[in-house]
Amino acid sequence: MTNKKTIRVGILGASGYTGAELIRLLCRHPDVEIVLLTADRHAGLPVSDVFPHLFGLGLPNLIKIDEVEWHGVEADIIFCALPHGTTQEIVAGLLHHTGHDVIDELITERREDLIAGIPDGVRVIDLSADFRLENVDTYAQWYGHAHRAPQLQAEAVYGLTEFARDDIRDARLVACPGCYPTSALLPLIPLIGAGQIDADDIIIDAKSGVTGAGRAAKEASLFGEVSEGIHAYGVAGHRHGPEIEQGLAQAAGRDILVNFTPHLVPMNRGILSTIYVRLEGGATAADLHETLSKRYAAEPFVDVVPEGVSPATRHVRGSNHSLLGVFPDRVKGRAIILSVLDNLVKGASGQAVQNMNVMCGLPETLSLEQRPLFP
Amino acid sequence: MTNKKTIRVGILGASGYTGAELIRLLCRHPDVEIVLLTADRHAGLPVSDVFPHLFGLGLPNLIKIDEVEWHGVEADIIFCALPHGTTQEIVAGLLHHTGHDVIDELITERREDLIAGIPDGVRVIDLSADFRLENVDTYAQWYGHAHRAPQLQAEAVYGLTEFARDDIRDARLVACPGCYPTSALLPLIPLIGAGQIDADDIIIDAKSGVTGAGRAAKEASLFGEVSEGIHAYGVAGHRHGPEIEQGLAQAAGRDILVNFTPHLVPMNRGILSTIYVRLEGGATAADLHETLSKRYAAEPFVDVVPEGVSPATRHVRGSNHSLLGVFPDRVKGRAIILSVLDNLVKGASGQAVQNMNVMCGLPETLSLEQRPLFP
Amino acid sequence: MTNKKTIRVGILGASGYTGAELIRLLCRHPDVEIVLLTADRHAGLPVSDVFPHLFGLGLPNLIKIDEVEWHGVEADIIFCALPHGTTQEIVAGLLHHTGHDVIDELITERREDLIAGIPDGVRVIDLSADFRLENVDTYAQWYGHAHRAPQLQAEAVYGLTEFARDDIRDARLVACPGCYPTSALLPLIPLIGAGQIDADDIIIDAKSGVTGAGRAAKEASLFGEVSEGIHAYGVAGHRHGPEIEQGLAQAAGRDILVNFTPHLVPMNRGILSTIYVRLEGGATAADLHETLSKRYAAEPFVDVVPEGVSPATRHVRGSNHSLLGVFPDRVKGRAIILSVLDNLVKGASGQAVQNMNVMCGLPETLSLEQRPLFP
């Protein structure tokens, strides 16, 4: 490996769980050098003070995002692992997209000065929800404020890798899908495309591990509050609902409304989506299984388990794999689809790295080859 | 309380989790004396050797069921907490129901001699699945062998307390509902009865704690296999499916087929059933909430949470309470029902004690007043 | 039970875990009426909004402590379940102990006015660490600020029930022991008293569930941070160290220094103290077992398990019981003592209620009869 091949990477928001996962994966990437790590509350500390499992990696210390000396950074790829709602203006700055009024207001003098130093060629992979919804009105409706970089939104590529490679390859800005949407869209897009299920009768009962709520200190994420129990949350009102619908609508060629009900499970990692569908056009569960098997035969990170097998989240823990299963329902004309992934990997940081590999013309599996950790 | 009122109780199968729960609850019952505890593998031991949390209660030691000297037992109520498939012949013996050919064959000489000593008035509360399905053909289909006491089946009362008090009061044999069916039937029976939901479009996505699998030493129940993950099991083939359908069919007045998909959650106790229904007759989610609120207003163990609240299994842990919630779906004409209970209490031993209280003319809440344990 | 017997109880700090446990236990007490519940952040809400498992109890809503209209409260017993460091001045106010300068400064005009209404006969049971250390200098050294009610400290009774009944009976102020100290002192005081162990060579390796850290939203208590792992904390510097030493010094009649190392275990409830001791005076492990067995033979809440049995925290979960075990070490002249309890019950709220029963001349076990919940 020559120096020429090295991709210089920055991670904004490196003190959250997705930030830590990016480091964990990228530190073993043969072509990547991590040159920048920001984390506001922990600025000044070495990464291993914040994440002791990431010791001995020779990484740069954490710094405040406002104190980045962009002139010297020379990053090729910036991963944004910042909270929702804070990313639009920062990305706008990163991409010199200061023509828009809102941005101009938001960018302070000092920051403008700083970001003037960002190299023109920098590309952004955003893990937040800020650029996922193409329709900025839908964004405003679900996220409670006007979109702060609508022109960039038009340019952003929705990075569900298996369905957007061509666009990702040349994108300046990739919006990585949410964890729930990834788990729902992987099985549903091909089935809607094949006309084998009724896109108007889809129920997605999803179950997630607790890291999906991030590392913020909230009472609702305390061990005492979430261990030894299960509950639904965001019933009929979770923000990943419209994101799922956006993907399904594109597959169906028309607006789609789904039932999406997330649940919190006392485990660290993993999403299981149990999806109830009505069959169409005479399709059987076996036909669905065949459609998915064919669609994903050549994909390195999506596997269809044999008929009769129920995939478990623990069988993809820590890896970038997604497993899909199909069962016939006892009710005639219905089927049950099971989809599992690790919310921090294929549902977030792993898919982000997969997209980076696509953007850089590298084999997609680089630094993502690790097998699941079980038990 | 005088000695006269004392109910003498025996528990067959006291070394399983439901047996231990019966002891935990009954040892605080003011009118109950535990006079008999059987457990084949652990025969000869004090209960506290098998369940150290049940120390210091002055209980009889465990004995083999075949070695019970029934003449001296003088029990009023026998709880059967035995594995499925072993209970029919034992209950037949307990109830002197030896006229049936199959039973006559099964009952050995020694056992016949022993059970001759069982007092005529003994009554049986069965926690297994052996007497739950009224149709013995359905039983044979799902449990893999012919019913061994079909005449008793005709007499057995399905003990969903809130719907069968009158029959339970005088029953000789009460079949306690399964944990999943209890959690599904409590909300669904009133709603079908009110004509507010389509009984042909019901999806029950259920999540259970690990104690639902009992205390048998199975690889699939090891900590390493079930912690830190979730998976569906028995997809479209779980035996509680036909039991749920039996209850719904009675409410609807016709045969019903449901989708019922159970999942295993890394927690000890609790069931959450997330139920997806289609509204009928112009009903709204608010109407469903009202129907359930009215139906259960006077019930001590079923509570309907306020609209917008999502009930959690940890909020009923260790108690006999069931909590029901209703949400409108974003999809027009649909609603989501959430039902939680503790599978070992309202889903098994607690409901069994509740039924005993009914059978003995006692306040239903006796020895079931304990609040949930949280965290 | 007549109205006359009713004890009117207030709980300050009812939105934490120990507050919730007090409610759970007291709501079943035949002689107690809860008349006051304070919780600053959640003021105005019903308890069931903060603790959904405490529904349907007909309790007063939560109010701010500063807004209590003490004139109308007429409480007999006030439980203080407030954070460490905030309790001294509040208790001083409750007990009209305003002669002390520091208190006089601290008590604002409005509060002074309010607490003027507190009935003279009110008695306080404090669950915080604020009144546990008799030596106010030791307090200042470990808690970082001068004691704010040193005169009251002189009056406070250290409420390890089994060793202080006579003083507790007439106390105005009982300081309930910490969870770790309770688990260490129960076995060690009698053994030091009997001269069977060397008080200068005691190592206490303690393991606690996560609720010991309270319900405050801290990163360190998040599910993701504490599940699936174990670590020591406060090594050689935990504040319960001097509290343990105070109790041991009283038993030994001289100053004692111990090694006390707490660990955080991924479970909600429970403390296990594994205590390594050197035998003295020719004593054997069997002698220790006998000493403890005799000492606790008549105690309702301390049980010594048979020799060779290892007590587990899960066997006291949710109950006020403590279990003690003794093993001979392979190293000659040494023994291992195992002590378990539920940190929220015997380690906090249960012992507080036990003390209330003593203070009110009631049977000690009232409302504490519940068996452990297992699994």
Added chain:
Amino acid sequence: MTNKKTIRVGILGASGYTGAELIRLLCRHPDVEIVLLTADRHAGLPVSDVFPHLFGLGLPNLIKIDEVEWHGVEADIIFCALPHGTTQEIVAGLLHHTGHDVIDELITERREDLIAGIPDGVRVIDLSADFRLENVDTYAQWYGHAHRAPQLQAEAVYGLTEFARDDIRDARLVACPGCYPTSALLPLIPLIGAGQIDADDIIIDAKSGVTGAGRAAKEASLFGEVSEGIHAYGVAGHRHGPEIEQGLAQAAGRDILVNFTPHLVPMNRGILSTIYVRLEGGATAADLHETLSKRYAAEPFVDVVPEGVSPATRHVRGSNHSLLGVFPDRVKGRAIILSVLDNLVKGASGQAVQNMNVMCGLPETLSLEQRPLFP
């Protein structure tokens, strides 16, 4: 990488947790080909049926150990991940060590025929306890039966890599240390060697995850039995005690007896040993820290955390790293050592692979570079 470099590996006992870990690690080793996998109960199945997380690896199916056609295997390295007590005769067969009477009796005609085909050069890495104790009398005393291959025992190398590289390099038979001994010996051997601690006053309070008990279906390992609680087991009688003492005795040059008390923690992976030592020769805790830091400065898998930092098992989860910490005790002249590792990796399969790398003259870190998985 040329074919020449390929190491052909067999794994006996591939359906247990350590077997699965060997596969997980080795499947990414650039120089290894897995040519043989045995598992008696699951013979005939693909690995992914037994361990669904190991899908898509193109591995040979599982076969019974008695049905291996050794003539065709041509393995260079055989890993034995079989239960304790079954390995001695099998290893004797593998190494053509049939001169011993006991072995001759044990090896059946068919097996003798088969193992005749084993290539002369095969080398064995044993993960069981069968060859760890040099003194066969100690083995017999603790394992309940005479050693079945005492001549091989004399040849076996105790594979604590950091202390036995030279012997491991040329060994035919390496006995990998137990998980607890690895965690205790790594810090204690250098400190005893430096004369800084009293080898006669060592207390090892160890805490392990549940996978340490293996994948056997035992009631004691059920989720319901081990979650939400902690307990000590094998108090003063665990078989890893003499193994630890053997290592310490070699460091001290005389017999040593330690207190070793293991505890079961509700987590999948990880061991934390909290070790209480008495300082000698005027050493301080800082001296201990320095001794360990120097000793392990060049070791890739042993790290000494900064003073004041408490290492956690979750910070080495899934990796081959061990972390060591040192704290001064408040009791003068004493210190506390904290040692963590993943029991399935550095405590078993990872160290086995590390030893294989040494045996084959490869960089020790090959296929062990993966970072810990957190959360």
